Amino acid sequence: MLQTAARKGKRSTAKAAPQKSITRAASHERFLEAFRWMLLARTLEEKLVSLYRGGQITGGVYIGKGQEGVSVACGMFLQKGDVFAPLIRDQAGRSAFGEPLVDVARTYLGSVKGPMRGRDGNIHRGRPRDGQLAMISHLGAMVSVAVGALMAKRWRGEKNFVGLTTVGEGGMQAGAFHEGMNIAAVEQVPLVIVATNNHYAYSTPNDREFACSDLIERAVGYGFEGYRIDGTDLATCLDVIGGAVRRARAGRPPQLVVAEVLRLSGHGEHDDASYVTEEIKREPFARDCLKVAEKVIVDLHLIDGETLQSWRDEAAAKVEEAITTAQKEPGPDGGAENWCAISTRELVDPAE
Amino acid sequence: MSITYLGAIREAQAKLLRDDERVFIYGQDVGGTFGGAFKATKGLAKEFPGRVLNTPISEDAIVGTAIGAAIHGMRPIVEMQFADFSSLALNQILNNAGTHYWRTNVAVPITVRLPSGGTKGSGPFHSQSMESIYAHYPGLIVMTPATVEDAYTMLIQAVAIDDPVVYCEHKYLYYHLKADKLGNDGTPVGKARIAREGRDLTIVSYSAMAQESLLAAIELAREGFEIEVVDLRTVKPLDTDTVLASVARTGRLLAVGESFPWGGVTAEVIARVASAGFHLLDAAPARINAKDTPIPYHPNLWSTHRPNAKGIAERARKLLRE
Numbered sequence: 256m257l258q259t260a261a262r263k264g265k266r267s268t269a270k271a272a273p274q275k276s277i278t279r280a281a282s283h284e285r286f287l288e289a290f291r292w293m294l295l296a297r298t299l300e301e302k303l304v305s306l307y308r309g310g311q312i313t314g315g316v317y318i319g320k321g322q323e324g325v326s327v328a329c330g331m332f333l334q335k336g337d338v339f340a341p342l343i344r345d346q347a348g349r350s351a352f353g354e355p356l357v358d359v360a361r362t363y364l365g366s367v368k369g370p371m372r373g374r375d376g377n378i379h380r381g382r383p384r385d386g387q388l389a390m391i392s393h394l395g396a397m398v399s400v401a402v403g404a405l406m407a408k409r410w411r412g413e414k415n416f417v418g419l420t421t422v423g424e425g426g427m428q429a430g431a432f433h434e435g436m437n438i439a440a441v442e443q444v445p446l447v448i449v450a451t452n453n454h455y456a457y458s459t460p461n462d463r464e465f466a467c468s469d470l471i472e473r474a475v476g477y478g479f480e481g482y483r484i485d486g487t488d489l490a491t492c493l494d495v496i497g498g499a500v501r502r503a504r505a506g507r508p509p510q511l512v513v514a515e516v517l518r519l520s521g522h523g524e525h526d527d528a529s530y531v532t533e534e535i536k537r538e539p540f541a542r543d544c545l546k547v548a549e550k551v552i553v554d555l556h557l558i559d560g561e562t563l564q565s566w567r568d569e570a571a572a573k574v575e576e577a578i579t580t581a582q583k584e585p586g587p588d589g590g591a592e593n594w595c596a597i598s599t600r601e602l603v604d605p606a607e
Numbered sequence: 608m609s610i611t612y613l614g615a616i617r618e619a620q621a622k623l624l625r626d627d628e629r630v631f632i633y634g635q636d637v638g639g640t641f642g643g644a645f646k647a648t649k650g651l652a653k654e655f656p657g658r659v660l661n662t663p664i665s666e667d668a669i670v671g672t673a674i675g676a677a678i679h680g681m682r683p684i685v686e687m688q689f690a691d692f693s694s695l696a697l698n699q700i701l702n703n704a705g706t707h708y709w710r711t712n713v714a715v716p717i718t719v720r721l722p723s724g725g726t727k728g729s730g731p732f733h734s735q736s737m738e739s740i741y742a743h744y745p746g747l748i749v750m751t752p753a754t755v756e757d758a759y760t761m762l763i764q765a766v767a768i769d770d771p772v773v774y775c776e777h778k779y780l781y782y783h784l785k786a787d788k789l790g791n792d793g794t795p796v797g798k799a800r801i802a803r804e805g806r807d808l809t810i811v812s813y814s815a816m817a818q819e820s821l822l823a824a825i826e827l828a829r830e831g832f833e834i835e836v837v838d839l840r841t842v843k844p845l846d847t848d849t850v851l852a853s854v855a856r857t858g859r860l861l862a863v864g865e866s867f868p869w870g871g872v873t874a875e876v877i878a879r880v881a882s883a884g885f886h887l888l889d890a891a892p893a894r895i896n897a898k899d900t901p902i903p904y905h906p907n908l909w910s911t912h913r914p915n916a917k918g919i920a921e922r923a924r925k926l927l928r929e
Contacts, residue, residue, distance in 0.1 A: 338675075338679075370711065371710060371711070372712075374709055374710055375706075375710045379710070381711060382711070383678045383707075383711050383713045384678070384713055388675075388678075389707075389710060389711050391702050391703050391706065393698050393702055393703075396667070396671060396698060396699060396702070396703055397671075398668075398671070399665075399667065399668035399669075399670075399671025399672045399674075399675065399699075400671045400672070400674050400675035400678070400703065401675055402668070402671070402672050402675060403671065403672035403673055403674055403675025403676035403677070403678075403679070403681075403683075404675035404676065404678060404679045405675070406672065406675070406676050406681075407675065407676040407677075407678075407679035407680055407681045408679060410631070410676075410681060411679075411680060411681075430667065431667045431668070431671070431698065431699075434663070434665035434666075434667050434668035434671075435667075435668050435671060437663055437665060437668070438662065438663055438665055438668040438669075438672060441662075441663055442672075595709075596705070596706075596708060596709045596745035596746035597708060597714070597746055597747075597748065597770040598708050598714040598769045598770055599714075599748070599768055599769055599770050601797065602748055602768070602770070602796060602797045602841075602844050603844060604843050604844040604845055605844065605845070605847050605848070606845070606875075606879075607882070
């Protein structure tokens with residue numbers, strides 16, 4: 256499963272991983288904790304999709320279905336004082352890092368009480384001072400921002416911190432991503448980049464996205480340590496991404512993990528993903544990581560069916576509570592808005 | 608003591624590094640023993656170890672890194688080697704820094720220094736004035752100092768401001784302008800200055816064109832005209848009140864800028880005066896900009912492309928007859 260960047264690999268049509276045991280680093284407890292975050296993310300996003308289809312969410316809905324295993328591993332090993340720069344398919348990781356569900360509900364529903372107060376929506380949310388950077392839509396742009404945040408922490412004498420940012424194979428082709436990855440290595444900041452190859456940049460398949468034989472080879476070129484994993488296998492995600500976070504925290508060079516999955520949704524919920532071929536849906540990486548993880552739990556008798564059902568019920572109740580809370584709250588009022596894009600009020604331009 | 612506009616920028620940065628441990632300088636060739644393409648950071652890397660850092664040629668990542676550091680408590684100063692290259696950082700400046708406070712309620716105190724404007728022989732890619740682009744987008748403050756004193760004081764103020772500042776320093780003024788002292792007259796940020804008083808016509812300008820406008824005013828004074836020159840100092844915010852008050856005194860407006868003619872600062876000045884002070888005008892307002900072509904290399908072409916004192920005086924004479 257685990258490949259270092261130095262390994263010459265063929266194009267990554269990864270073989271199905273055997274699901275016999277959970278690797279040592281991922282204890283049963285951790286595996287179950289991760290599974291619960293994944294379950295929560297899936298439940299939340301299914302609810303968001305249903306609200307969107309019912310016309311109750313303005314703008315887009317972007318979900319991480321099929322990527323929860325990778326994402327949760329991104330959030331779970333981070334702690335207070337770390338920096339997390341997630342992208343659009345990282346609900347599981349955001350939750351595991353500590354984002355309250357109500358932040359999500361408020362942002363999607365436009366509540367003034369949310370972190371974005373109706374000024375920005377859906378996945379463009381964050382609490383930058385708490386280490387949750389708020390992504391912009393321009394892919395690759397947040398890599399260097401994470402680098403700067405880590406440099407600031409170093410200058411300010413903080414210890415034992417790490418940063419993690421995510422990207423897709425689509426975003427990996429953006430110029431800003433190249434610059435960000437390079438500058439991370441130049442500055443030798445403790446950064447982990449987790450790239451998920453979900454095989455489509457919106458509708459564009461891998462063969463029109465890049466031409467290197469394996470994206471993980473780029474790690475060497477930038478001075479990163481690199482690992483390629485099957486992103487549908489939660490234990491591997493926890494093991495390898497957790498290991499990358501640990502190594503970065505310990506002062507190793509920046510880390511790149513490339514995870515292979517299939518995006519099990521459209522780019523957004525407006526997109527029926529009709530371009531996803533039947534052939535690719537039969538690939539091993541097309542498995543649903545949540546179902547795979549659940550099978551492991553059942554096969555290994557980690558919890559009984561009753562407990563599993565209670566977890567599902569609990570996730571649904573939490574989601575319901577967050578959504579209901581946000582739905583009761585007012586949206587912003589254009590007439591009452593101060594329309595001021597800078598914090599220094601006396602320097603606001605007097606344009607009409 | 609005699610200090611140049613460029614020297615003032617260096618001194619301001621030295622003071623900032625000395626007085627505020629949150630400040631660092633980030634950009635291409637700013638560090639080491641080199642001290643920048645124009646030597647605006649000469650000696651600073653040695654004096655402040657680890658705080659004046661060379662970067663890869665990655666304008667986007669340079670600004671992105673500064674943004675991340677600023678969010679987490681630092682006060683970065685980014686030097687773009689030439690303003691022209693800031694086009695490669697537009698996304699970070701406009702879409703990341705410029706939107707951040709509005710979106711997240713967390714301000715981004717970065718200062719991006721842009722060595723701007725034309726000099727002889729510099730051609731299309733080392734001569735641009737980008738202030739109008741930055742002023743057009745929300746969330747940024749755009750400074751355009753026209754004097755040695757302002758170059759010094761406004762850079763110090765830029766770093767103190769909690770919001771992103773695009774600081775357009777003019778390369779033509781680097782060596783052409785000298786002053787005996789640092790520190791300006793206390794005019795606050797965002798306020799324009801009456802650089803020369805007059806009663807016949809108002810020229811509104813900024814940066815190197817404020818200096819050209821002053822030369823034009825001197826020329827016209829010999830002909831008996833009293834030209835008032837308003838130096839905007841910051842183009843965003845644009846001190847509309849000072850401009851209107853001047854036009855109220857003179858009844859005539861000529862706006863002068865060095866950037867391209869479509870839109871821009873001069874258009875904005877005229878739009879605001881026409882909108883709020885139409886009744887103050889005795890003649891149609893006019894403006895002068897560079898030509899609507901890339902900036903030429905050859906001095907014979909460049910000196911025609913770029914507005915200058917002679918052309919400004921000529922246009923002012925015409926306006927005075929109207």
